[in-house]
């Protein structure tokens with residue numbers, strides 16, 4: 001970053017603590033969602049395999065976060081995916097969606113219980129209805145880090161997610177996780193997509209809930 005401010009410590013004053021009102025393009029994603037039209041393409045020994053899935057995503061506002069002068073608003077999320085009509089977890093993921101109003105920066109962090117984390121970055125306007133974020137293995141920022149087994153057997157070299165907010169309030173994503181699988185010359189595109197409809201409203205973040213209770 002070449003445009004760092006001289007003062008790295010002073011935090012912004014008079015921060016609006018209503019996170020739901022400051023999420024920019026992420027605002028329509030706050031709440032609890034379900035999707036029944038998921039499609040996964042995953043690596044199997046015999047080659048790519050397609051699998052339908054159902055998903056529940058909870059995205060809840062967190063209190064505003066400051067890194068010195070930097071101010072971020074965000075949602076903490078949990079994704080839970082099963083095969084249709086099954087209880088067994090097919091995919092589980094936690095992390096944050098973050099928005100920096102001053103720069104239009106978007107950050108998506110993800111942790112999956114295979115021993116892997118990633119942080120994807122992008123930019124958007126506050127009213128954007130489509131945005132894309134990318135993570136690339138080996139970079140200092142917006143990278144990917146795996147535990148030893150995955151790093152050697154199924155190294156994730158890049159991750160890309162495109163979100164689309166629909167006029168009817170639903171939203172969807174398409175993501176492409178590129179894997180370098182040991183013994184295979186060509187990269188494998190582990191892809192996922194789904195369309196989500198709202199099943200629950202978001203819970204106000206702690207500071208905003210306290211302000212509402214006092215009012």
Ligand code: HEM
Pocket residue numbers: 040042043044053081090091110112114116118150154155156159175177179190192
């Ligand atoms: C809705 C999203 C996703 C679903 C439903 C999903 C599902 C799966 C499943 C079922 C497998 C196991 C294949 C098998 O061995 O039978 C797999 C493998 C894998 N996934 Fe995902 N995945 C998703 C997203 C992601 C993301 C976002 C990443 C990383 C950025 C990721 C990284 C991997 C890796 C590295 C493997 C290889 C490990 C292995 O096959 O043992 N996945 N995924």
